[in-house]
Amino acid sequence: MRIDRFTEIVNIDDRVFLFNIKTGAMDEVNTHIANELLKLQRKGSFTPLECNLKESLIEEMIDRGYITYYSDREETDERKWFLAKHKEKAKKEEKTASLLLDNVVGNNWCYTDSSIENLVIGKIKFVDLLKNIGNNDLTNKIDLWLLLQNRIDDWEWIDREVSINGLKINSLFTIVKNKTELEEIKNWIKITPSAPTVVHIKYEKEEFGYFTFTKVDNKIINKENNIIFLSKHPFFCPFIYKTFFVDGSGNISYCVKKLINKEQIGKIDSTTRKITFEHGWGEKLFTANCDKSDSCIYSIYCSNMCPYLNSIYKNGDECSLVQLFESLLVKKIKCMM
Numbered sequence: 001m002r003i004d005r006f007t008e009i010v011n012i013d014d015r016v017f018l019f020n021i022k023t024g025a026m027d028e029v030n031t032h033i034a035n036e037l038l039k040l041q042r043k044g045s046f047t048p049l050e051c052n053l054k055e056s057l058i059e060e061m062i063d064r065g066y067i068t069y070y071s072d073r074e075e076t077d078e079r080k081w082f083l084a085k086h087k088e089k090a091k092k093e094e095k096t097a098s099l100l101l102d103n104v105v106g107n108n109w110c111y112t113d114s115s116i117e118n119l120v121i122g123k124i125k126f127v128d129l130l131k132n133i134g135n136n137d138l139t140n141k142i143d144l145w146l147l148l149q150n151r152i153d154d155w156e157w158i159d160r161e162v163s164i165n166g167l168k169i170n171s172l173f174t175i176v177k178n179k180t181e182l183e184e185i186k187n188w189i190k191i192t193p194s195a196p197t198v199v200h201i202k203y204e205k206e207e208f209g210y211f212t213f214t215k216v217d218n219k220i221i222n223k224e225n226n227i228i229f230l231s232k233h234p235f236f237c238p239f240i241y242k243t244f245f246v247d248g249s250g251n252i253s254y255c256v257k258k259l260i261n262k263e264q265i266g267k268i269d270s271t272t273r274k275i276t277f278e279h280g281w282g283e284k285l286f287t288a289n290c291d292k293s294d295s296c297i298y299s300i301y302c303s304n305m306c307p308y309l310n311s312i313y314k315n316g317d318e319c320s321l322v323q324l325f326e327s328l329l330v331k332k333i334k335c336m337m
């Protein structure tokens with residue numbers, strides 16, 4: 001057996017943590033265990049008798065993915081199989097339609113592109129879009145991407161129009177300029193009975209994080225998230241395959257940035273109101289950005305389908321994604337401490 005190559009041993013503030021970036025497992029360990037694992041990692045392969053660890057602990061570490069029986073070759077095959085399975089499952093999942101009502105929100109979500117025009121969808125186009133989506137069997141769930149502070153006065157109307165068209169609001173995505181705006185929206189969610197249960201809010205132009213506010217029994221639960229997900233799924237983008245973005249002209253893309261840049265994968269036919277996906281959702285989805293993907297443990301997160309990751313990657317000769325993923329990993333461990 002071997003220490004799994006996706007296992008990271010991380011020192012933070014005099015404490016030692018194990019993290020497996022493939023399984024998402026994270027545990028704090030004492031220095032004896034950490035030193036033993038480092039010794040075994042240097043050794044390469046080992047037998048249970050060569051581990052200075054209790055048998056039950058070894059079993060647990062195998063379960064959590066820190067130790068593996070696989071050879072490098074078997075591990076690569078297993079990873080390919082796992083990604084293919086994950087992709088197929090994600091493709092079959094029920095989709096949500098994301099209506100981009102204020103371009104500024106989409107433009108600020110994953111990263112900000114100053115050249116993008118701020119288009120705003122007015123009431124007539126919005127109703128038309130709802131009719132188009134409602135007329136299809138693809139989904140009845142929608143996410144609204146809007147500048148909430150500018151649309152609060154119209155909220156009751158928006159909510160009514162959505163249900164008239166047989167649709168249900170899944171969540172809202174919005175951006176704020178400062179803490180005061182954040183608190184105002186949080187308060188609005190609390191006091192407005194028709195406010196959606198889940199609202200995602202991001203600070204304008206801030207790089208990585210956003211907040212998710214969930215209303216449960218009139219209480220607001222607040223969670224901080226990363227834009228790039230180091231979760232148990234080897235998949236960084238929370239939207240690809242789970243949602244399709246739609247703009248005011250009925251163009252469709254799997255990515256909000258690609259939609260704004262008119263790189264569409266589908267369209268709503270304005271006469272028949274039917275949605276067609278002309279181009280696939282990207283066979284290259286799980287292809288890594290660079291040719292070192294076989295040796296880089298972060299390659300499972302670095303899909304070249306994401307313009308956000310591509311823009312970071314292209315910043316220099318050295319891969320800036322590795323640095324980014326490592327800093328997010330430490331941030332994630334700190335959040336869980």
Ligand code: SF4
Pocket residue numbers: 110236237238239240254255256257258305306307308309
């Ligand atoms: S693919 Fe990248 S840029 Fe597009 S929505 Fe996902 S994270 Fe954002």
